Amino acid sequence: MAKKTTSLASLGGLVYSTESGRHCPDCGKPVDACTCRQTAIPEGDGIARVRRESKGRGGKTVTTISGVALPESELKELASALKRRCGTGGALKDGVIEIQGDHVTLLIDELSKRGFKAKKSGG
Numbered sequence: 001m002a003k004k005t006t007s008l009a010s011l012g013g014l015v016y017s018t019e020s021g022r023h024c025p026d027c028g029k030p031v032d033a034c035t036c037r038q039t040a041i042p043e044g045d046g047i048a049r050v051r052r053e054s055k056g057r058g059g060k061t062v063t064t065i066s067g068v069a070l071p072e073s074e075l076k077e078l079a080s081a082l083k084r085r086c087g088t089g090g091a092l093k094d095g096v097i098e099i100q101g102d103h104v105t106l107l108i109d110e111l112s113k114r115g116f117k118a119k120k121s122g123g
Contacts, residue, residue: 045067046067046069046117047067047117047118047119048065048066048067048068048111048116048117048118048119049065049066049067049118049119049120049121049122050063050064050065050104050107050108050111050118050119050120050121051063051064051065051066051104051120051121051122052064052102052104052122053122060100061100061101061102062090062098062099062100062101063098063099063100063101063102063103063104063107064096064097064098064099065082065096065097065099065107065111065118066095066096066097066121068095068097068111068116072095075092075095075097076092078097078114079091079092079097082097082099082107082110082111083099085106085107085110086099086101086103086106086107088100088101088103104120108120
């Protein structure tokens with residue numbers, strides 16, 4: 001009787017390692033060294049939507065920017081530049097740039113200077 005072996009690839013691949021942490025399910029490399037996600041450009045209509053939010057954030061105001069069609073590495077650089085421009089902190093979560101405080105008009109002007117179509121969105 002033949003012995004049945006199961007390869008790691010047939011199970012879906014490695015997703016976590018104690019040495020390198022989380023792994024990308026597509027390319028199998030550690031998330032920090034992932035090449036497939038950094039080159040993927042998110043789909044959208046080409047308009048960066050700038051919005052002021054405070055719901056679900058403990059009363060803190062955050063300005064969010066969504067719809068920027070850039071690879072993740074360039075999006076991180078843009079987020080850092082915008083945080084420096086506003087003089088505040090922030091984060092990049094799931095392709096949405098979050099800047100602490102109410103900086104809607106400043107961010108729309110800055111994005112326009114950088115060649116993006118930007119508009120105020122929502123309430």
